[in-house]
Amino acid sequence: MKKFYVNENCIGCGLCASICPEVFEMGGDELAHARDEVISDNLEGAEEAKRSCPVDAIDDIEE
Numbered sequence: 600m601k602k603f604y605v606n607e608n609c610i611g612c613g614l615c616a617s618i619c620p621e622v623f624e625m626g627g628d629e630l631a632h633a634r635d636e637v638i639s640d641n642l643e644g645a646e647e648a649k650r651s652c653p654v655d656a657i658d659d660i661e662e
């Protein structure tokens with residue numbers, strides 16, 4: 600299963616949460632956070648959000 604992480608580059612623009620709210624949400628710290636589980640239905644959206652991040656702040660690992 601693939602997991603997504605938001606790294607320290609995040610500038611809190613909100614784009615990922617707007618593209619794929621199933622996986623990314625904005626926290627009280629005004630930075631994005633990724634949910635732990637990415638079910639296959641959400642994978643494409645999460646990949647698109649990763650590609651769209653303007654500061655390359657989304658990483659993923661295969662587990």
Ligand code: SF4
Pocket residue numbers: 605608609610611612613614615616630631651652653654655656657
């Ligand atoms: S798109 Fe990138 S910079 Fe913008 S909120 Fe998401 S992780 Fe942060």
